[in-house]
Amino acid sequence: MSLTPAAREYLLALADDEHMIGARHTNWIGLGPFLEEDLAFCSIAQDELGHAIGLYELLLDDAGTDRTQLDAFALQRAPGDYRSCWLAEIKCLDWSDSLVRHWLYDRAEDLRWKALESCTDPVVAALSLRAQREESFHLAHAEQFLSRLASTDQSARIVASIERLMPIAFGLFDSVATEPDMLAEGFITQSSADIEALWIDAILDDLKRWDLDVDIVAGPGQFNEQRRTVRSDGFDALQADLLKVISLDPIAVW
Template identity: 60%
Template structure:
């Protein structure tokens, strides 16, 4: 099976998103707002990294030359990543991380859902597995947001939504290689998923009685088909590479 350019681009975008979100979630281990949440967030991070591994494996198995997964995942030039800014950005405020978790997992459920019928059996099998795990992630995000979004007297949740929502829309930026809908690789076009996501996000906020007005879609995200990295990416990337670069010939 040889993936075409649009199919590869779609999988790479999803793989890099899962990698970056998983890596960012990792930073909360030991520092969550309470111990049970530490454990939950850590499990989600492990799942997201697992999805990234599964996708990278498919992408690498499709290359003519053998490339080690960790080197591909961690040692590409910044310009060669296709992660979206929502997945990349530093969310060191818990409200930012929680809002990202909700926005991202709402989108993930749709993105993986569109791949469960993929003619590439490897992709379909991974999507079915990932979707089962994502159901738990989304349930966690919805329950947590449902309890704090309306009860947050500090306004932090509303501020985080206002900060992250414009970035989050870049998640739906169609890769320059195009949307592989015509070949049937995905079952729904990216633009349709994006529209449903907007509807679901607005419905969530209304249900929770959250004091937040969604920023208008006129806000520029300027992610240029995911080819531009977000502010702070270089430092984040350097952090990911800190050990592996000590000796690239080593098996760690």
């Protein structure tokens, strides 16, 4: 095992975020507002799940666990053992909420992967480069879609979604408890607080460019005490959903 417990905890938080946001995005398969968008959004979901798989495999390899255990590790942990943030977990029934969440999440995700670009672990650094290439498409998609909606009569809906999701989005930057060790070891180059500051700048910049007037009420640190260990309402139902197929035949080999 070459990863420190701190590094494992940190990567697990990113992996679980990618897993949950990917799973939630896939809820739109076949339901996107039009065919081209349906395909693009589901591609983004698939990319996020791909990032999660890359990180889960890394964690399994490091622990000396066979990769056949990936499904069990990804899907069958106790809720308290997940480290995902609430923004990635919650159910967004409204397309406008899902689109805004995608933008808020990917703005942060891009910065989080960048912080791992020169990671002391070469596998993590390689994953970071791959993820960043994919993120450039995710961000272009969010920018193009939202910038156009912002200038239509749907802008009020977008603003309402931003105001609803923004307080939850700050939970993205609830660092895992071990983060200070990671910085000291040089595993990451930026703290969650650094990333959060860059993220707020990027978000405010987007809003200004789109000419959207939004009150950003919640400040940093609102969820800090939870340190990603408490699951959001609806997590149990989400996990049950994800386990539906596995539960049909728990010993089947895929």
